[in-house]
Amino acid sequence: MQSDVTKKVLRSQKGKVSKRKKEADQALLSGAEILIRSLEDEGVETIFGYPGGQALPIYDALYDSKINHILCRHEQGAAHAADGYARATGKPGVCLATSGPGATNLVTGIATAFMDSVPMVAITGQVPLSLLGRDSFQEADITGITLPITKHSYLVRDTSELAQTVKEAIYIATTGRPGPVLIDVPRDVSSGQAEYRRADKMNLPGYRPVLDADPAQVEEAARAIMKSERPVIYAGGGVVISGAHEELLQLAELLMAPVCNTLTGLGGFPGNHPLSLGMLGMHGTKYANYAVSECDLLIAVGARFDDRVTGDVETFAPEARIIHIDIDPAEIGKNVRVDIPVVGDVKRVLRQLLKSLQPRLNEAWRDKIMAWKKEYPLNYCEKGCLKPQAIIREICRQTEGKARITTEVGQHQMWTAQYYTFTRPRSFITSGGLGTMGFGLPAAIGVQVGCPDELVFDIAGDGSIQMNIQELCTAVNYDLPVNVAILNNGYLGMVRQWQELFYNRRYSQSELLNPDFVKLAEAYGAEGIRVTRPSELAPAIEQAINSSKPVMLDFIVDREENVLPMVPPGGTLNKMLG
Amino acid sequence: MLICLPVLAASFCPGLKSNRPLDRYHKLEGFTGFNNENMCEADIPGKAWAGAGPGVRCLELRFLRHNLRGGVMMKHTLSVLVENNPGVLARVAGLFSRRGFNIDSLAVGRTENPRVSRMTIVVEGDDFTLEQVNKQLHKLVDVIKISDLTKDAYVDRELVMIKVFAEPSSRAEIMQLVDIFRARIVDVGPKTLTIEVTGNSGKIDAFELSLRPFGIKELVRTGKIAMLRGYKNSIKGNNHKEEDVS
Ligand SMILES: Cc1cc2nc3c(=O)[nH]c(=O)nc-3n(C[C@H](O)[C@H](O)[C@H](O)COP(=O)(O)OP(=O)(O)OC[C@H]3O[C@@H](n4cnc5c(N)ncnc54)[C@H](O)[C@@H]3O)c2cc1C
Ligand SMILES: Cc1ncc(C[n+]2csc(CCOP(=O)(O)OP(=O)(O)O)c2C)c(N)n1
Ligand SMILES: [Mg+2]
Numbered sequence: 001m002q003s004d005v006t007k008k009v010l011r012s013q014k015g016k017v018s019k020r021k022k023e024a025d026q027a028l029l030s031g032a033e034i035l036i037r038s039l040e041d042e043g044v045e046t047i048f049g050y051p052g053g054q055a056l057p058i059y060d061a062l063y064d065s066k067i068n069h070i071l072c073r074h075e076q077g078a079a080h081a082a083d084g085y086a087r088a089t090g091k092p093g094v095c096l097a098t099s100g101p102g103a104t105n106l107v108t109g110i111a112t113a114f115m116d117s118v119p120m121v122a123i124t125g126q127v128p129l130s131l132l133g134r135d136s137f138q139e140a141d142i143t144g145i146t147l148p149i150t151k152h153s154y155l156v157r158d159t160s161e162l163a164q165t166v167k168e169a170i171y172i173a174t175t176g177r178p179g180p181v182l183i184d185v186p187r188d189v190s191s192g193q194a195e196y197r198r199a200d201k202m203n204l205p206g207y208r209p210v211l212d213a214d215p216a217q218v219e220e221a222a223r224a225i226m227k228s229e230r231p232v233i234y235a236g237g238g239v240v241i242s243g244a245h246e247e248l249l250q251l252a253e254l255l256m257a258p259v260c261n262t263l264t265g266l267g268g269f270p271g272n273h274p275l276s277l278g279m280l281g282m283h284g285t286k287y288a289n290y291a292v293s294e295c296d297l298l299i300a301v302g303a304r305f306d307d308r309v310t311g312d313v314e315t316f317a318p319e320a321r322i323i324h325i326d327i328d329p330a331e332i333g334k335n336v337r338v339d340i341p342v343v344g345d346v347k348r349v350l351r352q353l354l355k356s357l358q359p360r361l362n363e364a365w366r367d368k369i370m371a372w373k374k375e376y377p378l379n380y381c382e383k384g385c386l387k388p389q390a391i392i393r394e395i396c397r398q399t400e401g402k403a404r405i406t407t408e409v410g411q412h413q414m415w416t417a418q419y420y421t422f423t424r425p426r427s428f429i430t431s432g433g434l435g436t437m438g439f440g441l442p443a444a445i446g447v448q449v450g451c452p453d454e455l456v457f458d459i460a461g462d463g464s465i466q467m468n469i470q471e472l473c474t475a476v477n478y479d480l481p482v483n484v485a486i487l488n489n490g491y492l493g494m495v496r497q498w499q500e501l502f503y504n505r506r507y508s509q510s511e512l513l514n515p516d517f518v519k520l521a522e523a524y525g526a527e528g529i530r531v532t533r534p535s536e537l538a539p540a541i542e543q544a545i546n547s548s549k550p551v552m553l554d555f556i557v558d559r560e561e562n563v564l565p566m567v568p569p570g571g572t573l574n575k576m577l578g
Numbered sequence: 579m580l581i582c583l584p585v586l587a588a589s590f591c592p593g594l595k596s597n598r599p600l601d602r603y604h605k606l607e608g609f610t611g612f613n614n615e616n617m618c619e620a621d622i623p624g625k626a627w628a629g630a631g632p633g634v635r636c637l638e639l640r641f642l643r644h645n646l647r648g649g650v651m652m653k654h655t656l657s658v659l660v661e662n663n664p665g666v667l668a669r670v671a672g673l674f675s676r677r678g679f680n681i682d683s684l685a686v687g688r689t690e691n692p693r694v695s696r697m698t699i700v701v702e703g704d705d706f707t708l709e710q711v712n713k714q715l716h717k718l719v720d721v722i723k724i725s726d727l728t729k730d731a732y733v734d735r736e737l738v739m740i741k742v743f744a745e746p747s748s749r750a751e752i753m754q755l756v757d758i759f760r761a762r763i764v765d766v767g768p769k770t771l772t773i774e775v776t777g778n779s780g781k782i783d784a785f786e787l788s789l790r791p792f793g794i795k796e797l798v799r800t801g802k803i804a805m806l807r808g809y810k811n812s813i814k815g816n817n818h819k820e821e822d823v824s
Binding site: 206332 | 719
């Protein structure tokens with residue numbers, strides 16, 4: 001399909017040859033070239049992808065582009081890598097795949113990004129328009145499949161729409177509550193020709209994210225804060241997304257209010273700050289959960305009252321009035337009743353709010369919290385064999401809490417949340433909402449691409465790492481010195497823990513036979529280190545940190561260690577096991 | 579005389595404790611109880627069934643249904659302006675099914691602006707659900723504007739076409755009904771009449787009920803379309819009601 005513009009140009013070509021024709025030719029680009037040019041013009045530097053038939057025109061255009069393309073070994077890896085890149089840098093992550101199986105392989109990665117509000121643009125090749133809807137070779141209705149897991153999507157029907165589409169897609173992905181946007185590009189659209197005109201205006205009458213909150217609501221929040229005796233701040237991923245960590249710190253210090261973070265919020269408040277209570281919720285610290293259960297005011301900042309956090313909503317924060325600051329109006333009152341909703345961007349709202357607040361300190365409340373912290377610290381039995389918690393502590397010590405950490409999903413993820421002291425935003429990158437095993441390694445690759453000079457660790461489980469282990473090859477291929485620390489317990493540990501606690505120790509299908517991870521690492525051209533004794537722990541981590549290659553550390557850990565404390569699912573926050 | 583009279587159920591059926599669809603419209607005459615398949619809770623706040631004097635056949639009963647949260651289930655008519663993009667219907671429909679919202683009816687068509695379509699959606703839920711429906715719809719990039727007409731005075735219409743068995747002996751009676759309901763006969767067959775009628779759902783229900791004894795062969799019904807009364811959308815907070823002139 002060609003636009004009017006294109007047709008006109010073509011017509012003029014036919015008419016007068018020579019110089020005119022030359023000019024017209026220069027003005028015409030292929031759809032794929034327009035796509036790539038538009039991405040360049042929007043500041044995209046890196047694409048994670050995997051080629052195939054219907055994406056070939058796009059790959060051809062990439063050949064001449066200054067955009068850096070990372071060839072992952074699986075499209076799911078490409079999507080997670082783009083996700084990790086986006087979470088680490090705040091810039092949109094871009095992934096690219098061919099039609100059909102290439103596109104469907106992106107699905108888990110798109111869903112992961114959607115659940116955690118990550119700005120991502122996924123571009124897929126599609127069969128030509130004329131073949132759409134005929135079950136053509138490698139046709140999959142990817143806009144249909146991803147409808148519930150994208151913030152928005154486009155099936156581009158005309159080459160001349162590409163530039164505008166790219167601009168809008170990036171704008172939608174990165175503004176408001178961020179999320180993945182999919183652009184499906186039929187092959188005749190990418191190989192057709194049109195004039196490239198950089199899109200300047202957005203035409204989105206239905207899309208107007210609210211950034212500045214209603215001043216009256218902010219005032220009401222301020223009044224509630226000044227009246228409260230026992231405030232607690234519950235800070236989520238929205239703080240990190242918004243870059244509101246400094247404002248959050250000011251707020252906490254002004255009110256002397258303790259701060260607990262959600263899993264995705266970790267790093268949004270310095271974990272080593274005296275007011276930090278670490279993570280709350282199912283595997284949160286006892287003191288965080290006690291504080292929430294007894295506070296008279298809960299200030300929720302960029303958090304969405306997930307059931308892993310609230311447990312039973314009826315008994316969640318029973319004594320508290322709740323202020324909920326969130327950019328997405330649909331989050332307000334979705335899971336719990338909210339007394340004072342404030343819709344807006346966290347950073348702006350906190351700035352507004354800070355103007356109306358005076359310093360406060362309730363010594364009794366502070367002392368109570370300090371006492372809880374002292375009485376119920378996170379702990380584990382340090383005796384005996386290699387403990388997973390000790391490994392996280394040691395990685396934290398050697399990296400001074402400053403590494404970029406990704407994780408897979410399972411017990412190792414929770415131990416990382418508990419025992420690594422995150423001190424800066426965007427340093428903890430984990431799949432919280434979807435809980436995607438296989439996320440960590442490709443995400444670490446994306447993080448390393450986005451932050452080439454930083455130390456990156458993927459804390460992995462022996463089960464999860466095998467879901468995208470092929471990406472080790474990508475790391476080797478592009479000299480990305482990521483470190484993978486496998487907490488190898490020979491189990492799908494989190495599953496085993498639930499079976500132990502709730503299914504009478506019937507370990508149905510949770511025990512694992514694993515490959516030799518050291519040899520595997522070596523086969524990929526990475527470095528492999530096995531650690532079986534506590535004494536080997538520190539030197540091994542040091543060796544990994546100092547290596548310029550990707551390193552896979554295989555820690556043989558206590559097999560049946562559990563993640564504690566734990567609020568049983570649907571339980572009440574202050575009634576924890578362990 | 580036939581009139582449509584909304585009646586709340588509680589006082590009509592005191593002590594009712596059943597799991598029935600109290601939001602459905604029933605014909606009072608010959609109304610046999612609540613043995614349908616849906617559910618309701620019984621402590622229904624409501625007004626007395628007033629105004630049904632002699633000669634009045636009540637054709638519409640409206641019941642309030644409570645859900646598990648204790649919220650009152652209500653039907654709402656949403657008027658949703660959307661960009662006329664491919665896939666927009668799938669986005670809206672998908673949203674409803676995914677989040678477990680019940681669509682009662684949905685009608686789509688373009689507006690005075692060809693780039694913009696209007697969806698009239700009748701959705702049932704308590705206040706909480708409606709708030710979520712509203713907010714989730716707003717998150718769709720293609721959705722431009724949503725108004726819940728239920729809060730204001732509005733006119734709503736459906737169109738139904740009914741093919742009814744019409745033996746020569748019953749034709750006259752059917753034509754009389756057609757007259758009363760201001761319906762129109764649009765096709766005449768050897769054994770059937772095809773009739774169209776427009777109106778609000780109460781009227782259409784009533785018409786259908788009155789044709790039922792003759793035997794309905796086929797029935798198609800559009801979704802509801804609706805519009806605020808008076809001048810544009812500016813009548814918020816304006817209690818003035820214009821007569822339904824149809
Ligand atoms: C095995 C496992 C166990 C888990 N256990 C726990 C647990 O014990 N504790 C826990 O906390 N989590 C746990 N999680 C994670 C949990 O499932 C949720 O992902 C997490 O709690 C959600 O965090 P959040 O509320 O910060 O929301 P996020 O998903 O991070 O969402 C961010 C929120 O901020 C808003 N927002 C975005 N941008 C802005 C902005 N600019 N301004 C304002 N608001 C903005 C969004 O609208 C959204 O509401 C676990 C996950 C797994 C896989
Ligand atoms: C793709 C996917 N499949 C299944 C699950 C369910 N699940 C959650 S944790 C877990 C076990 C993870 O095992 P491992 O990676 O070894 O980590 P561990 O819990 O042992 O630390 C499983 C199977 C999941 N989260 N993701
Ligand atoms: Mg394991």
